[in-house]
Amino acid sequence: MSTTSSTTGSDGFSAEERAAMKERAAELRAEGRKGAKQADGLEAVLDRIAQMAPDDRVLAERVHVAVTTAAPQLTPKTWYGMPAYANADGKIVVFFQDSGKFNYRYSTLGFQDAANLDDGDLWPVSYALRAWSPEVEKRVVELVRAAVS
Structure with a gap:
C-alpha cells in the first residue's frame, strides 16, 4: 500500500510544497545578491499579493497595511x-499564507519564533483568517504589536 497521494511525488512533497521550496531558494539567491534593497522585498510582497485569488488578495492587502502600520x-x-x-536581524516575525498556497480552506496569519508572543508553556502562533472586519483588524494589530515588543 502506497502512502503517496496523486499530488505527492516520490520524495514525499506535494507539488505546492516543492514550488514553495523553489521560491525560497530563489529568495535566498536574491537576498545574497549585492545591492538587494528593502524596496526589492516590498516589491516582491506586493507582486505576490497581486497574484492571489481575489478573496485572498483582499485579506493579504489588509494584513499588509495592518502590519506595516503597527510595526513599521x-x-x-x-x-x-x-x-x-522580518525584524532587523532578518528573521521572519509574521507572515501571511493565502488559502490558495496549499489549497487550504482558509488563509493563515502566522508568527515565527522571533515573535514575542510567549505565554507560559503553550501559546498560539498561527491563526485561521477567513474574513476581514474591524474586530479582526484590532486583533491582528494587537498581535503584531505584541510580537515586536
Whole structure:
C-alpha cells in the first residue's frame, strides 16, 4: 500500500510544497545578491499579493497595511513565496499564507519564533483568517504589536 497521494511525488512533497521550496531558494539567491534593497522585498510582497485569488488578495492587502502600520520597523519580504515581515536581524516575525498556497480552506496569519508572543508553556502562533472586519483588524494589530515588543 502506497502512502503517496496523486499530488505527492516520490520524495514525499506535494507539488505546492516543492514550488514553495523553489521560491525560497530563489529568495535566498536574491537576498545574497549585492545591492538587494528593502524596496526589492516590498516589491516582491506586493507582486505576490497581486497574484492571489481575489478573496485572498483582499485579506493579504489588509494584513499588509495592518502590519506595516503597527510595526513599521519590520521589513517586508517574501518567505517561501508568502508575504512576510522580518525584524532587523532578518528573521521572519509574521507572515501571511493565502488559502490558495496549499489549497487550504482558509488563509493563515502566522508568527515565527522571533515573535514575542510567549505565554507560559503553550501559546498560539498561527491563526485561521477567513474574513476581514474591524474586530479582526484590532486583533491582528494587537498581535503584531505584541510580537515586536
